[in-house]
Amino acid sequence: MATTLLLFLLLIGFLALLWLRFGRSRREDEPPLDKGLIPWLGHALEFGKDAAKFLTRMKRKHGDIFTVRVAGQYITVLLDPNSYDAVLYDTVSFDSSRKKEALMKKIFSVVLPSFNPDKERAWLEHHFKGDCLDELRVSMDTHLRALLLADQRDLGTAEWREEGLFDLCYSLLFRAGYMAFFTRDDNTDAVYKQFRNFDKLLPKLARPNLSGAEKKSATSSQETLWQLLCPTGPQGGRDSSFWQESYLKYLGEEGVDAETQSRALLMQLWTTQCNAGPAAFWLLGHLLRQPEAMKAVRTEVRGVMQEPSLRHSPLEQLLTHKTPVFDSVLRETLRLTAAAFIFREVVAGKRLRLSSGQEYCLRKGDKVCLFPFVSPQMDPEIHQEPESFKYKRFLNDDMSEKQSFYKGGRRMAYYNMPWGAGGNSCVGEQFAISTLKTFVFTVLSHLELKMCEPTDTLPLVNPQRYGFGMLQPSGDLQIRYRFKRNR
Incomplete structure (x- = not known):
């Protein structure tokens, strides 16, 4: 029992070191970052269990824009409706097809050769x-x-x-x-x-x-x-x-x-x-x-x-x-x-200006989620x-x-x-x-x-x-x- 407990504590310590060494840090011009307490997994469990409850809590904590880690991905959630157009109508910085293709494969086992x-x-x-x-x-x-x-x-x-x-x-x-x-x-x-x-x-x-x-x-x-x-x-x-x-x-x-x-x-x-x-x-x-x-x-x-x-x-x-x-x-x-999500992938570094006048930088490769x-x-x-x-x-x-x-x-x-x-x-x-x-x-x-x-x-x-x-x-x-x- 003592050996098992020691191994468990060593594993937790190792994961914590990895988290500190390789975990992402927020840059000054980026949205508030909330990585959660669990390395890599982040907020995945809360997000999947009750997304509305979780995102409402994050909104009260961080405001209308924030970035959360979910199963290794970083998702910037935007909850200011007067700023939605900056995402919805920008087809240069944001892509909607990659997320859809991933879900098509994961849920329906569909891979279209030339999805357009x-x-x-x-x-x-x-x-x-x-x-x-x-x-x-x-x-x-x-x-x-x-x-x-x-x-x-x-x-x-x-x-x-x-x-x-x-x-x-x-x-x-x-x-x-x-x-x-x-x-x-x-x-x-x-x-x-x-x-x-x-x-x-x-x-x-x-x-x-x-x-x-x-x-x-x-x-x-x-x-x-x-x-x-x-x-x-x-x-x-x-x-x-x-x-x-x-x-x-x-x-x-x-x-x-x-x-x-x-x-x-x-x-x-x-x-x-x-x-x-x-x-x-x-x-x-x-x-x-x-x-x-x-x-x-x-x-x-x-x-x-x-x-x-x-x-x-x-x-x-x-x-x-x-x-x-x-x-x-x-x-x-x-x-x-x-209660549908609207997802986009950031395909080019983007400086997003909100209706409040605040500006934030979004990283290439991150996801953006609107949740009306x-x-x-x-x-x-x-x-x-x-x-x-x-x-x-x-x-x-x-x-x-x-x-x-x-x-x-x-x-x-x-x-x-x-x-x-x-x-x-x-x-x-x-x-x-x-x-x-x-x-x-x-x-x-x-x-x-x-x-x-x-x-x-x-x-x-x-x-x-x-x-x-x-x-x-x-x-x-x-x-x-x-x-x-x-x-």
Whole structure:
């Protein structure tokens, strides 16, 4: 025992000497440096366990900019929204593709031979605009109503069903989205089952800190999904504007082999389908918890869905009618639950000037991280009582959208960033908004929803999901629902 203890102390002493000898020191013109107490590892454990809590603590300690060591890397975190443009629009000093390529390989086992983010974004923009966007909207609406009609036939109009709200939202939106993007309905349930398992393990895949059993489970779901997503027949049977066929054609023109194409399909499936279900859960959950907000949204639903029927599409009415209350509810929901990181790599020494006038030098090879969830979205100087859901937060008294928010007497250019900004902005924003609106209005038109226990609160967020888009709950909210009569 004494020998073991002595060896342990010698090891700690050796690591401490290495830390003192080779550890990085802050230069006078650099942001505050916080390396943590553990050599090399630094703050990796805190960052992975609850990034929002950790970065909020660092902000209180160091201010709006600081550098932390995370598993051997040095990450400069910028939390001044009025300074974000200095990073987002500088494509000379900062690179966004290297981090994305690393995550593609680590999470999805995808290595593209000639990855060109600009070309990929142009392809995506084509499919989320104009006629292609209209086509996706119609397909999504059609499949959603078909799923509800099938559920109605199974359930009838008198029987109450109990289910978790998260499971209900995720299942309906994923299956409708899968059929809309992949134009298949022969294996939807199998894909959904494997996808949910893969999605649960994805944050651990990214870090990575999977146990042996979790790694085996994630690998099994990955491999099964690659097979399930693989096209069943020759391409070209549909118009190239259909999403899956167009994507495979794009990959083929880039020299991507068939195996990598299947893996890339899983990556795009996750990208397009991982956020809608969680967003709908939080939105409906907040409405169920706040009767006043639910009443206001239902009033708009009745104004738009005047003759609701699952056999007739409400899409045209939804796209043309103004719904300021719903729009504010959606913005508030996303403010509370959209929590993606925006990463850049410093590829050339950069002198960064903040909105305060202060300047800091950033080292080549370091990473820069913007985290809009902490600031501006949860900044109490910008949003009063930021942890509370206030459905009118983004409404003026005349029911127009409120766009004036201030910090320190200065109007904020960015006061809510669920869709990112600049070259990092979400290409599918308009499709996502119309999807959520269609889903919520359709559900509230055709279903009676109640919480099983009126005193239930919304579950806490899963803190490991910070950085991966929409937050997910650590549990579920049990609800009862049935179809309304004469629908």
